[in-house]
Amino acid sequence: MNLPDSAAPPALELRGIDKRFGTVHANRGVSLSIARGTIHGLIGENGAGKSTLMNIVYGFQPADSGEIRVQGIPRVFGSPQDAIAAGIGMVHQHFMLVENFTVLENIVLGVEGRRLIAPGLARARSALAALARDYGLEVPLDALVSTLPVGLQQRVEILKALYRGAEILILDEPTAVLVPQEVEQLFRMLGRLAGQGKTVILVTHKLKEIMAVTSRVTVMRQGAVVAEVATRETTPRDLAEKMVGRAVLLRVEKTPATAGAELLAVRDLEVVDAFGVARVKGVSFSLHAGEIVGVAGVAGNGQSELLEALAGIRVPRRGEIRVAAAGGSPAGSDPRARRRLGLAHVPEDRLRMGVVAAFSAEHNAILGYHTLPEYNRGVLLDGDAVRGACERKMAGYDVRPANPRLPVSAFSGGNQQKLVMAREIESDPRVLLVGQPTRGVDIGAIEFIHRQLVGLRDAGKAVLLVSVELDEIIGLSDRILVMAGGEIIGELSPQEATEEKLGLMMAGVREMAEGGSRNPEGR
Amino acid sequence: MSAVPSMKLPRWVELGMLPVINLAAALVVSGLVVRWIGESPWAALKLMTDGAFGSQEAIGYTLYYATNFIFTGLAVAVAYHAGLFNIGAEGQAYIGGLGTGLVGLWLGHWPFWAVLPAAVAAGAVFGAAWAFIPAWLQARRGSHIVITTIMFNFIASALMTYLVVNVLIKPGQQSPETREFAAGASMPGMHAMLGKIGVPFTATPLNLAFFLALGLAALVWVFLWRTRWGYAVRVAGLNPAAAVYAGISPARVTVGAMLLSGALAGLLGLNELMGSQHRILLDFPGGAGFVGIAVALMGRNHPLGILAAAVLFGALAQGGSQLSFDMPRVNRDMVVVIQGLVILFCGALENVFRKPLEAVFNFGSRLAARGKTDR
Structure with a gap:
């Protein structure tokens, strides 16, 4: 990495950025200076103000006060167009691509030039060839975006920003959807970009990535910058403590599992999606009392469908799900019947499925259990019982603020998840059944949630954990199943599971013992 | 990453001030229109309010119209909470009225206390049945309920025309209406009921159905916010994926909520036929099903709001006819324009003034926050 030239102005400088939303003080006098040609990390818990800060830098919303200087020049951004014109590019966590356009069409979208599109496309083609040469960013320009793997789609986003003349590139949680090998490629690419004078801001909550690629890192907490340090002078533990404001455990503490009787048996399960495409292809496994079984896989390889089929939300096309509670008989096929058999489900996408955002906490705390006699008195819901139950849950799981009447949308992601x-x-x-238990959850709450899962296991229950966070899978699981292309491609113990091994299997490579044959349907 | 916290308005502003501002804006524009055709806006406003609230007769008519709008407004609201836009309250009210009217024709010789439950049941069942078909088509076949309920309005209209003109018509006359109901099928008028307890009240079509509508509004509130079924309806309306997750079948909610919605609309005949017309005639809902959409929208789909909005639209209907009567240049169509403006500002444009208001309150709360930190 180039040493920053001390004479040149910083690529991006923020002075006293302040922003309030009503009574929420989202950014408190944030000052930040990022040298040209460096990769700068920005970390913080959910709600620490990273998103707000980046939204201000990218012109989505104005700051209440404070100054933004780009390459030493003071700038005021009224819209993202202004920020783009000043040389700032952003790659969002959720890609902003038109799936049924080609790569080239996506890149020129909005900057086509004149009325006729063909000359613009031709210009873009030659410009992109130059970019690809300079930075090693090859993409098939005429392929439809929908046919590209996620890693390449992300590259298209980066190219889009560069094509618009970005000198400063903001990446928001760029690795959330990538397998470890793709992450490595991305980081090599970012290194090359920085080497050629571009400035990269990496917004993430993954400490390991900060340690791997950044030269400096800024830590935010409660809207303010609490630390700015050179990455080589810090440690993950130190950064985590700065983020949370107290000492945290990064590793899950647990005793070895003592697996008991089989509680859930899945035989030859096949699940199709709305278009009739098989997403889970003949999966069989069993789950025993007192164990956590992790399902690793890149998002979109059938884990979600598997989880939903087990929970009774999707009706499988073929195969068998048996729950021990019912004397080994096949479980009923709707979610309520599954719940009655003792199958609980924490869905992957909390806001889409797990809660009704507009409802109060107390009404969310009975979702799926609202017909139980304990919550009803005759034809009416028993308001006192509903509230009392919610208060007890909030106290037991440290949900804050402990106000059962507050709408769930007013809670942070971590507190929603705890509820x-x-x-x-x-x-x-x-x-x-747990899907992505710590997605969008801050470090403090992650620790708590992991302890709950281990506690459940130790109480003799069975836990099926689906997660795209490999650390979580390795740290919590007693056995690891790897899914790729809708199949369980192998099973590992957490001791033998390295990130590299898991990454290869997630990419569809069968276990080495089988000769390392590539699974064409993998990705 | 955290979402941007949205600034919420205080409840009293949200539920009280915003609708009043919307209504005021509608009246200002209406005033300009009245001005433009050469009449005095002030005089028009005074005529309208006097026409709607100025006398016992005026109040009686206003609340009589409002009763229809409460039935249809509640109908639209129940469907709305299930995530369904029921445009078909007009047709459901029409067919429901057929049920009530048949009871009036066939059982009118019974005593009133025996006719009433039969008339309520028949109106509800007929209205629900008319709503069931679009509901079933949506739940099982995915046909969009907005389209099918609109079509069912036309079918209801055609069916009723056929029945009234060819089947139910009183023999030996030209006008397409049935014979009069017997006395047992007549709703007690407000003047009669108040007269019994010694309170004099001018004779108007206002009748017992008004209190039935008020009672239903309370029941709808209890159902939606105090029972597990109402809970299921609202979960399915707000987040269908969460409903499936919770074991609530969105298809069953769709059918159930539409049955309820159709039943509520179907009760309009109690007021209109048994309370006022005493016979079945053509087009007796008179657009109340569509006004119900505006009433539900403006009342935020809450029974209390619906009551208030129904009275407002009752006042517009009654005050408007008074206005067209007294101001020669303001004809019936002008009154429809004014009603349209109210719907436009209170319904379609209900959020126009939200941003400015939010800015005002945002500024206020920021000033308050600054004040605290300065001290």
């Missing part, structure tokens, strides 16, 4: 976990675990299930 959902409380609802499902307190229903006293025999089997808990």
Whole structure:
């Protein structure tokens, strides 16, 4: 990495950025200076103000006060167009691509030039060839975006920003959807970009990535910058403590599992999506009392469909799901029947499925259990019982603010998730299905949620954990199943599971013992 | 990454001030229109309010119209909470009225206390049945309920015309209406009921159905916010994926909520036929099903709001006819324009003034926050 030239002005300088939303003080006098040609990390918990700050830098919303200087020149951004004109580019966590356009069409979208599109496309083609040469950013320009793997789609986003003349590139949680090998490629690419004078801002909550690629890192907490350090002078533990404001455990503490009786048996399960495409292809496994089984895989390889089929949300086309509670008989096929058999489910996408955002916490705390006699008095819902139950859950799971009447949308992601976990675990299930338990959850709450899952296991229950966070899978699981292309491609113990091994299997490479043959359907 | 916290308005502004501002804006524009055709806006406003609230007769008519709008407004609201836009309250009210009217024709010789439950049941069942078909088509076949309920309005209209003109018509006359109901099928008028307890009230079509509508509004509130079924309806309306997750079948909610919606609309005949016309005639809902959409929108789909909005639209209907009567240049169509403006500002443009108001309150709360930190 180039040493920053001390004479040149910083690529981006923020002075005293302040922003309030009503009573929420989202950014408190944030000052930041990022040298040209460096990769700068920005970390913080959810709600620490990273997104707000980047939205201000990218012109999505104005700051209440403070100054933005780009390459030493003071700038005021009224819209993202202004920021783009000043040489700032952003790659969002959720890609902003038109799936049924080609790569080239996506890149010129909005900057086509004149009325006729053909000359613009031709210009773009030659410009992109130069960019690809300079930075090693090859993409098939005429391929439809929908046919590209996620890693390449992200590259298209980066090219889009560069084509618009970005000197400063902001990446928001860029690795969330990538397999480890793709992450490595991305980081090599970012290194090359920085080497050629571009400035990269990496917004993430993954400490390991900060340590791997950044030269400096800024830590935010509660809207303010609490630390700015050179990456080589810090440690992940130190950064985590700065983010949370107290000492945290990065590793899950647990005793070895003592697996008992089989609680859930899945035989030859096949699940199709709405278009009739098989997403889960003949999956078989079993789940025993007192163990956590992790399902690793790149998002979109059938884990979601598997989880939903087990929860009774999707009806499988073929195969068998048996829950031990019912004397080994096949489980009923709707979610309510599954719940009655002792199968609780923490869904992957909390806001889409796990809660009703507009409802109060107390009404979310009975979602799926609202017909239980304990919450009803005759034809009416028992308001006192509903509130009392929610208060107990909030106290037991440290949900803050502990106000059952507040709408769930007013809680942070971590507190929403704790409420959902409380609802499902307190229903006293025999089997808990958990999807992405810590997605969008801050470090403090992650620790708590992991302890709950281990506690459930130690109480003799079975836990099926689906997660795209490999650390979480390796740290929590007693057995690891790897899914790729809708199949379980192998099973590993957490001891033998390295990131590299898992990454290869997730990419569809069968276990080495089988000769390392590539699975064409993998990705 | 955290979402941008949205600034919320205080409840009293949201539920009280915003609708009043919307209504005021509608009246200002209406005033300009009245001005433009050469009449005095002030005089028009005074005529309208006097016409709607100025006398016992005026109040009686206003609340009589409002009763229809409460039934249809509640119908639209129940469907709305299930995530369904029921445009078909007009047709459901029409067919529901057929049920009520048949009871009036066939059982009118019974005593009133025996006719009433039969008339309520028949109106509800007929209205629900008319709503069931679009509901079933949506739940099982995915046909969009907005389209099918609109079509069912036309079918209801055609069917009723056929029945009234060819089947139910009183023999030996030209006008397409049935014979009069017997006395047992007549809703007690407000003047009669108040007269019994010694309160004099001018004779108007306002009748017992008004209190039935108020009672239904309370029941709808209890159902939606205090029962597990209402809970299921609202979950399915707000987040269908969460409903599936919770074991609530969106298809069953769709059918159930539409049955309820159709039943509510179907009760309009109690007021219109048994309370006022005492016979079945053509087009007796008179657009109340469509006004119900505006009433539900403006009342934020809450029974209390619906009551208030229904009275407002009752006042517009009654005050408007008074206005067209007294101001020669303001004809019936002008009144429709004014009603349209109210719907436009209170319904379609209900959020026009939200941003400015939010800015005002945002500024206020920021000033308050600054004040605290300065001290």
